[in-house]
Amino acid sequence: MLGDSHKVVNPFEWGEKGRLFEACLNVAEMRRLPAIAAGGEQRCCARIQFGKAGELVTAVGQVCAVLTVLCQRCLEPLQLDLRPAVHWGIVTSEAAAERLQAELEPVIVTGQRANLAEWVEDELILAMPVVPMHQPAECAVTLTTPAVPDVDHPFAVLKSLVKNKGPSR
Numbered sequence: 001m002l003g004d005s006h007k008v009v010n011p012f013e014w015g016e017k018g019r020l021f022e023a024c025l026n027v028a029e030m031r032r033l034p035a036i037a038a039g040g041e042q043r044c045c046a047r048i049q050f051g052k053a054g055e056l057v058t059a060v061g062q063v064c065a066v067l068t069v070l071c072q073r074c075l076e077p078l079q080l081d082l083r084p085a086v087h088w089g090i091v092t093s094e095a096a097a098e099r100l101q102a103e104l105e106p107v108i109v110t111g112q113r114a115n116l117a118e119w120v121e122d123e124l125i126l127a128m129p130v131v132p133m134h135q136p137a138e139c140a141v142t143l144t145t146p147a148v149p150d151v152d153h154p155f156a157v158l159k160s161l162v163k164n165k166g167p168s169r
């Protein structure tokens with residue numbers, strides 16, 4: 001396991017040297033994920049290879065994480081298994097970011113330092129479902145309302161809407 005000093009690196013130098021970022025990161029020490037997480041198991045590992053494609057510094061690899069969040073349907077803990085792939089093109093300006101090939105995700109670095117733990121955290125946040133929920137069979141809340149109106153009674157939904165709306169017309 002790498003210490004904190006190895007998470008803040010010069011990505012351009014790492015590209016030149018073809019270094020490998022391999023770390024197990026403490027989710028509790030991250031800045032935004034602890035607010036989303038719901039206790040329970042939180043693990044995160046990253047393995048990202050820095051290198052160069054011509055003049056461009058790239059970093060390619062994978063982040064693996066198990067995070068526990070709250071299911072937005074039943075509010076019980078839900079374990080998410082996230083494995084976002086990383087394809088970063090490291091650039092110094094917006095203009096350079098626009099010139100990147102489509103398969104690379106631009107990461108703009110203006111100084112000489114980048115906190116790789118923060119980049120990994122960004123990837124995890126992007127990989128999270130917008131509304132995390134259990135699979136229906138695993139959820140404590142059983143869905144009784146059909147998602148689509150019953151075709152035999154096309155006005156059933158309308159009827160319930162009218163009922164909810166009350167007597168005012």
Ligand SMILES: [Zn+2]
Binds near residue numbers: 074075133
């Ligand atoms: Zn649930």
